Amino acid sequence: MSLDELSKKYNVDLSRGLSNARAAEILARDGLNALTPPPTTPEWVKFCRQLFGGFSILLWIGAILCFLAYSIQAATEDEPVNDNLYLGVVLAAVVIITGCFSYYQEAKSSRIMDSFKNMVPQVCTA
Incomplete structure (x- = not known):
């Protein structure tokens, strides 16, 4: 594509560039010439994923069943x-502790990735 065709296609004067009106129109239509960050997941959602995702849900089910078995024993x-009560408490504690540790590790790695993003310029120029 030649320069003349390109200037006609984008309505640009090759010696003066865009007019102020055309620049304002393009800015209103396309926005700033910057990279937009992707939407982020809230921290409480990340924490809940660590507590209730994957193998943790099986441990929660086991803890609930232990508490249920203890309550049936206590009623009858x-x-x-107290074995079922102790086992339920230990299972719940294991899930909570590992969930907190996993969340901490994920948050730490997210901060490292954010620091890499800060090294890359957010504005594009030609």
Whole structure:
């Protein structure tokens, strides 16, 4: 494509560039000449994914079943054995501790990736 065809296609004067009106029109239509960041996931959603995603949901189900078994024992026996209660507490504690640790690791890696993004210029120039 020749320069004349290009200037006609984009309505540009090769010696003076865009007129102020045309530049304002393009700015209103296309926005600023900058990279737009992708939408981010809220931190509480990331935390909940760590607590309730993958294998953690199986551990939560196991803890709930242990609490349910203990409550059935407590309702039917005078002195129920506390094994199911202890197991449910331990399972819940394991899920919470590993979820917090996983969230911390993910947040730490996200901060490192954000620091890499800050090294790249956000404005494009030709």
